[in-house]
Amino acid sequence: MKERRRLTITPATAIALLALFFALGGSAFAVGERVQASTVAQQRCANGAVRGIAVVTGNPSAGIANVPDQFTPAANLFSRKFNCTRKAVQVRRTAIGTFEVRFVGNAASSGVGTGIADAYANVESLGSGTFRVRVHPAGRDDLADMGFTIVVV
Secondary structure, eight states: OOOOOOOOOOHHHHHHHHHHHHHHHHHHHHHHHHHHHHTSOOOTTOTTSOOEEEEEOOBTTTBGGGOOSSOBOOGGGEEEEEETTSSOEEEEEEETTEEEEEETTOOOOOEEEEESSSEEEEEEEEETTEEEEEEEETTOOSOOOOOEEEEEO
């Protein structure tokens, strides 16, 4: 006849199980708080936040070379635009491959850019949320009218 072994819980085992319960519960609580915090929107225009984005592609029917020489917020010149102040994002073409993008009411002072497709974009701050973007094809130094993306912080 087989003897049945009875499971006994010692005080050390009980304390270990209790510690494990609290450790797992605390971790789950912390993860839940972190997930909930990450779904809260970031303060607009806060230090370190992305303050503006513009993807300038030009008018699909006329091309980017036909961007006017006066600032314009025309939606057909952008495939995407965002300004943390909820004011306009404007663009103008000042020369071949040279554009200026203005984020109205935005105090951003630095930005980075990239060309669309096989191009590079150099970004220079002009102050007051205005940036000069020079675009050139990869591997070449001459400027060219090509689409670009600018992100300002």
